[in-house]
Amino acid sequence: MTVPTSFTVSYSQIPSFLSDLKESNPGTVTAIETTTDGNGSQLFKHVFISHGASQLGFLYLRNLIVVSGANMKRQIPGYLIVAVAQDANFQTFPLAMAIVDRQSEETWRWFLKELEECFPDNNQITFLSDAGPMFTRSLTAIYPNAKHVDCLRRVQMTVQLYFRDTTLKSMIREAACAYTTGAFRRGFNQLKEKNQDCATFLLAYGLPRWTRCYQAGERFNMMTANISQSVLHLMLSQPVMPIIQFLTFYHSTVMVWFRSRLRASMDHTGVISPGVQSLMDKASDTMMQWQVTQISYGCCEAVNNLGETHFVNPLRRTCSCMMFNKLWIPCVHAIVAADAFDVPASSLVHNCHTSLAWFETYTSQIYPIAPRNEQTNTPLPEAELVLHPPTPRILVGRPRSIIHMVTNL
Structure with missing residues (x-):
């Protein structure tokens, strides 16, 4: 297969693109991995990007990172990996992306090592992935304290x-x-x-x-890796383009998401995010079926017409149905209990689901890349790297299909 000249030349623009990206967006972490051919030329192998605004915004989110990967189109040989989270309004929050030469345990370790620099390992983080055993082994090595659940x-x-x-x-x-x-x-x-x-x-x-x-x-x-698969689908469904345009598309897309969501969070007047409010409104539709009896201070019993019983402690944000405990959003029993205690049900929602958290998530914005003649700092050393395209290789089989889609990106 012959790759068009514009596709091969675009690899040489990656170093300066990453340098300019970090200049315009402080805190952004990037990485390039190369190999050397027989002539001593540096050949592209992997690239990694995580915006500084994504790292700051993650501080206001639930500590769940969803990771997926898929083969790229033939003109850009490689494997695309994305890591995402979910904001207070249940919208996909991009954390990082990478293009690696292929899917292997080595490349997963490289990606997770770069990701760990942005989102450090701790026992509060959970990874959800559909990537299989290679990812699981790599995660155990790089994030030994994190939890891992499967799609x-x-x-x-x-x-x-x-x-x-x-x-x-x-x-x-x-x-x-x-x-x-x-x-x-x-x-x-x-x-x-x-x-x-x-x-x-x-x-x-x-x-x-x-x-x-x-x-x-x-x-x-989240029971599936739907949100990360949807980002893969969005990126891989674009017309075939050189790799530098592909990286620019990712940057531009994330920038638009941050800007529009900040505006939406500023316009919203409720205490909790619209997505959470919608869930609670739906649960409230069955409130009349439940009766509440106070057992002790802060604890009560909710009983319905069918004799079903649940014990609720609004102060501790727990319910025996376990929905409140696991979603951090009041179930119908907690909403009924809050009403009986004359407490706003919205006050029982975890801080990560509030409108304030939604707003704070996007206060750090992602900015366009400034033209080189408008930049004040000297280009970073990586901008001087002379990068060549990878050696073409024959891909066996068809690229992996992207089967998950959601619209609430």
């Missing part, structure tokens, strides 16, 4: 590959999404009756990796 869709596809039974998909989802151990057992027992071998396989897979009630880390409202 539910990947688990379902793995089961389908082994057992060839489409009816298992909904059963797995019911068990995986259960908030309580009781609800999980009911769903899992149905699956066990349907296919004992599948149940044994899922137990060996590890319940903390794919279930909500036994989760190794905090999943919150």
Whole structure:
């Protein structure tokens, strides 16, 4: 395959692009990995970008990082990786992106090593990914203290590959999404009756990796890597373009997202974000079905017409249904309890879901890259790197399909 000249020449522009990007956006972290050919020329291998504004904004978000990757189009040989989070309004928040030469354990380690410099390892972070065993091993090496959970869709596809039974998909989802151990057992027992071998396989897979009630880390409202897959789809669905334009497109897209969301958060007048308010309004529709009895200070019992009972402690933000505990958003029982105690239900929402957190997330903005003649500082040393395109290689098989899509980017 012959690559057009404009595609090969664009690699030489990457060093100066990254230098200018950091000049215009303080705190931005970039990295280039190269190899050397027989003539001593530096050949492109990997590139990494994480905006400084993304690192500052993450401080106001839930500590859940979602990572996915996919093969790129043939004119830009390589593998695209994105890391994202979710803001207070349930919109995708970009953290970092990288283009590496291929998917391998080595490249995953390189990406995670660069990511760890921006978002340091700690036991409060949870990673959700659909990237498979290579990612898992790399994550354990680079983020030894972080938790790791798997994308539910990947688990379902793995089961389908082994057992060839489409009816298992909904059963797995019911068990995986259960908030309580009781609800999980009911769903899992149905699956066990349907296919004992599948149940044994899922137990060996590890319940903390794919279930909500036994989760190794905090999943919150995310059971799949949908949000990271959607960013991949957005980027890879663009017309074929040279790599420098591809990096520019990522920068421009993130810049527009930050700007529009800051404006939206400033215009919003509620105490909690619109997305959270919508969820609570929906839960409030069933408030009339529940009666509340106070047991002790700050604790009460919620009972409905069917005799279902849940114990709520609004002060501790807990409920026996476990939805409040795991989403950090009041369930209907907590909303009823708040009403009985004459406390605004919005006051029970975790700080990360408030309008203030939504606003603070985007106060650090991403700026356009200033023309070189308008920059005040001397270009960084990396701008002087003479970079050549990678050696073309033959890709085996077709590129991985992007199957997840959401519209709330």
